[in-house]
Amino acid sequence: MQPPAEVDHSSGFEGQDWSERRTVQAMTDADYQELGLLAKTVIVVAAVLFVTGVFWHGISLKVFEQFWHDLIERPDGPMRFRFVLQPVIATVVAIRDGLEDARAGRSPYLATVLGNRQERIGRLREGLNATARIIALGLVMDVIYQAVVFKTFYPDQALVVALVLAFVPYLIIRGVIARIWRGQPLT
Numbered sequence: 001m002q003p004p005a006e007v008d009h010s011s012g013f014e015g016q017d018w019s020e021r022r023t024v025q026a027m028t029d030a031d032y033q034e035l036g037l038l039a040k041t042v043i044v045v046a047a048v049l050f051v052t053g054v055f056w057h058g059i060s061l062k063v064f065e066q067f068w069h070d071l072i073e074r075p076d077g078p079m080r081f082r083f084v085l086q087p088v089i090a091t092v093v094a095i096r097d098g099l100e101d102a103r104a105g106r107s108p109y110l111a112t113v114l115g116n117r118q119e120r121i122g123r124l125r126e127g128l129n130a131t132a133r134i135i136a137l138g139l140v141m142d143v144i145y146q147a148v149v150f151k152t153f154y155p156d157q158a159l160v161v162a163l164v165l166a167f168v169p170y171l172i173i174r175g176v177i178a179r180i181w182r183g184q185p186l187t
Contacts, residue, residue: 033125039132045139046159053156070150070157077149082141086134086165093130094170098177108175131170138162 035043057063075083101109109127112119142158 033122033129035125036129036132038136039125039128042128042132042135042139045136046163049139049155049159053154053159057154057156067154067157067160070154071160074145074161077145079141079145079148082138082145083165086138086141086162087169089134089137090131090166090169091173093134094173095177097126097130097170098174099181101174101178102181106178108178110171110175112175113171127167127170127174131167134166134170135162138166 074080098109101107106112107116107119109123112123113127116123139158139162142161143153146153146158
């Protein structure tokens with residue numbers, strides 16, 4: 001049950017009903033959210049890893065073949081639990097944030113990131129803040145994996161694995177949860 005539409009002259013929402021206010025407020029919250037220290041650190045580390053990987057190993061067909069071979073072999077090697085752990089943690093965070101989106105009346109996350117230029121940056125900030133710990137954990141686990149298995153370090157591979165296991169599930173599941181929940185009555 002929604003509260004009755006009231007006119008609130010102090011908030012700038014004159015003539016809007018309660019759901020419109022929540023949607024506008026949710027959009028402005030996303031727009032003004034700043035990146036946390038951990039999220040900023042993850043961005044810097046990701047950029048350094050990418051540049052270092054290109055510098056150390058170059059860009060060639062052989063490097064790409066080795067890259068894909070190593071990525072495909074990882075789930076069969078030691079520390080395979082991370083292929084379950086990271087997506088599960090990302091899913092839990094995505095469910096929490098997707099439910100918040102549905103309650104606030106915001107559009108689904110991935111649809112907004114891909115299709116709404118005005119909200120894209122704010123929503124990406126939200127997602128990065130929410131998944132920064134998971135991405136950092138993934139980077140650390142992949143560094144350990146590479147030290148044990150490869151006895152060397154491929155920084156670009158560590159970055160791809162961390163993003164695929166942490167941010168991609170979050171990106172997809174958050175919007176799906178919001179869509180599913182929105183179809184149900186909210187309490």
